[in-house]
Amino acid sequence: MKYSPSQLVEKTKAFVQDRLKNAEGGHDWFHIQRVYNNAMQIASQENGHDVLVVQMAALLHDIADSKFHDGNEEIGPRIALEFMASVGLAQATSQHVVKIIENISFKGGHGEGTFDSLELQIVRDADRLDAMGAIGIARTFNFGGFKNNAIYDPAIPPNPGMDKETYKKANQPTLNHFHEKLLLLKDLMHTTTGRQLAEARHEFMVQYLAQFHAEWNGKR
Ligand code: ADP
Ligand code: NI
Numbered sequence: 001m002k003y004s005p006s007q008l009v010e011k012t013k014a015f016v017q018d019r020l021k022n023a024e025g026g027h028d029w030f031h032i033q034r035v036y037n038n039a040m041q042i043a044s045q046e047n048g049h050d051v052l053v054v055q056m057a058a059l060l061h062d063i064a065d066s067k068f069h070d071g072n073e074e075i076g077p078r079i080a081l082e083f084m085a086s087v088g089l090a091q092a093t094s095q096h097v098v099k100i101i102e103n104i105s106f107k108g109g110h111g112e113g114t115f116d117s118l119e120l121q122i123v124r125d126a127d128r129l130d131a132m133g134a135i136g137i138a139r140t141f142n143f144g145g146f147k148n149n150a151i152y153d154p155a156i157p158p159n160p161g162m163d164k165e166t167y168k169k170a171n172q173p174t175l176n177h178f179h180e181k182l183l184l185l186k187d188l189m190h191t192t193t194g195r196q197l198a199e200a201r202h203e204f205m206v207q208y209l210a211q212f213h214a215e216w217n218g219k220r
Contacts, residue, residue: 002088005052011087012059019063024146026139027062031130038126042193053093053119057100071168077101125194128185133201136182137208144174
């Protein structure tokens with residue numbers, strides 16, 4: 001190996017920060033930083049995982065999100081693999097990281113494929129936590145604005161059981177996304193720490209929605 005694990009992590013941070021400098025506000029370097037910190041917090045309570053895999057996967061998981069690349073799901077894993085080869089990461093480690101990147105995504109609940117590992121569960125919980133709570137709300141409205149979607153339209157009901165292709169194309173009002181994804185996440189957490197952190201963030205979103213609807217109806 002060309003670099004020590006901590007040198008690898010530093011190199012990867014610099015690479016990702018540079019790649020994401022023009023990213024949408026909910027999928028930018030700060031999202032990666034928060035997911036990385038969440039993943040480290042969860043990992044500190046788990047045994048039997050390879051921490052370098054968790055670190056690299058957290059840092060590289062949104063390097064080229066298909067949402068911003070015409071639905072192309074191959075470009076992210078390819079860029080990650082090329083980068084990991086360029087820094088001389090062991091093959092077994094980089095193969096595992098790529099599997100995580102390929103399998104982490106929600107996509108209407110259709111993202112969970114046949115591959116599983118504790119490292120995937122840690123990074124997936126970390127990513128899901130960042131879709132919840134106050135940050136999750138901010139990211140969601142930012143994405144809705146980025147797509148020029150309506151904030152809310154009472155005539156368009158949420159559609160929580162969408163198939164993957166419909167989910168990816170969705171340009172529904174942003175409030176629907178709470179029912180199509182955000183409120184479902186708490187029951188999809190894998191790790192004990194992830195589940196605990198998700199509870200409080202879930203509660204906050206429920207309260208937020210109650211206040212939103214009360215104000216919409218002129219009741220508060
Ligand atoms: P992942 O990237 O984990 O597969 P998503 O594709 O659902 O998950 O999107 C990640 C984040 O982007 C969401 O948590 C949300 O903040 C935002 N987002 C995605 N799709 C929508 C949407 N249709 N409306 C509003 N926000 C969205
Ligand atoms: Ni992410």
